[in-house]
Amino acid sequence: MSETYPHYIEFRHVYKTFDYPVLVDVNFHVDAGETVAIIGRSGVGKSVTLAHIMGFLKPDSGQVIVAHTDITHATEDELRRIRKKVTMVFQSGALFDSMTVEENILFSLELREDYNEANKDEIVDGLLDMVGLKAYKYSFPSDLSTGYKRAVAIARALAAEPECILYDEPTTMVDPIMSDDLANLMLRLKQELQLTSVVVTHDVDLMYRVADRVVVLYEGRVIYFGPVADLEKSDHPHIQEFIAKDEVW
Ligand SMILES: Nc1ncnc2c1ncn2[C@@H]1O[C@H](COP(=O)(O)OP(=O)(O)OP(=O)(O)O)[C@@H](O)[C@H]1O
Ligand SMILES: [Mg+2]
Known part of the structure; x- marks a missing residue:
C-alpha cells in the first residue's frame, strides 16, 4: 500500500466472473x-x-487503485482508511427512518475523528444549506420525497468530509425537476469542494450535465472511455443506438 499512483481511481485489466463474466479486462481511470x-x-x-x-x-x-492506493489486496483495516476518503450514496439513501434529518447527519458527523460537540449545529446547518434542505432539519425521512431523501443521503455522506463520492443511480425514480436539482448539487460539490465523483446512471441528461468523462460498459467490456463530448464520435453501433434514442437507458 505504499506506492502512490497518479490517478485517483484506476482499474487496470480488471476481471470479475459470477455466473458469467461480468467485468472483462476493464480499464479506466478517474x-x-x-x-x-x-x-x-x-x-x-x-x-x-x-x-x-x-x-x-x-x-x-x-x-484496483483508489485514493491513489492499490487496494487490490488491501486488508479490512486498510479499506476502512480508504472508506473515510471515498464514500457511497446508495440508491435507497439508506437513511434511518426513526431519526430526523438532523439526527441522520449527526450520526455520520459523530464518526469523524475531529468531531467537536461545540460546533456541531453549525456543521449540520452548513451541510443542509449545501444541499438546499435547511427547512427539513426536523423532518423524518418518511416525510420526504425520494429526491429529498437522496439529498439528505448526500449531506450525510459529506459530513464525513470525503474526497470522493460514488453515486449509484442518483436520479432513478425522481421527477425531472428534482433530477435537475440533484445534478446542480453534484456540480456544486465538484466546484466548491473539488470532490471527485463516479456516477452510475441510466440518465443521459445527467451524464451530459455532470460528467467530464464517461465509461460505457457493454457485455462486460469497456466499449468507450473518454470525454463525454466525444461520445457521439464513437462508431460502436451500441453507442450510436444509445445516442439516437436520446432517452433514459
Ligand atoms: N455478489 C454477487 N454475487 C453474485 N452475482 C452478483 C453479485 N453482485 C452482482 N452480481 C451479478 O453481476 C451482474 C452485474 O450486476 P450489477 O448489479 O453490477 O448490474 P448493474 O449494471 O448495476 O445493473 P442495474 O442497472 O440493473 O443496476 C448481475 O448479473 C448480477 O446478478
Ligand atoms: Mg446497479
Missing part, C-alpha cells in the same frame, strides 16, 4: 476533482464496478 459517469444496460456490471471501488468486492485478476 482523476482527482473529476466526475466520471458509468453507463450501460441493466446487469452490465455498473454496481459491481462501484463495489470494487469500495473494496466490497475483489477482482479475480487485475488491479
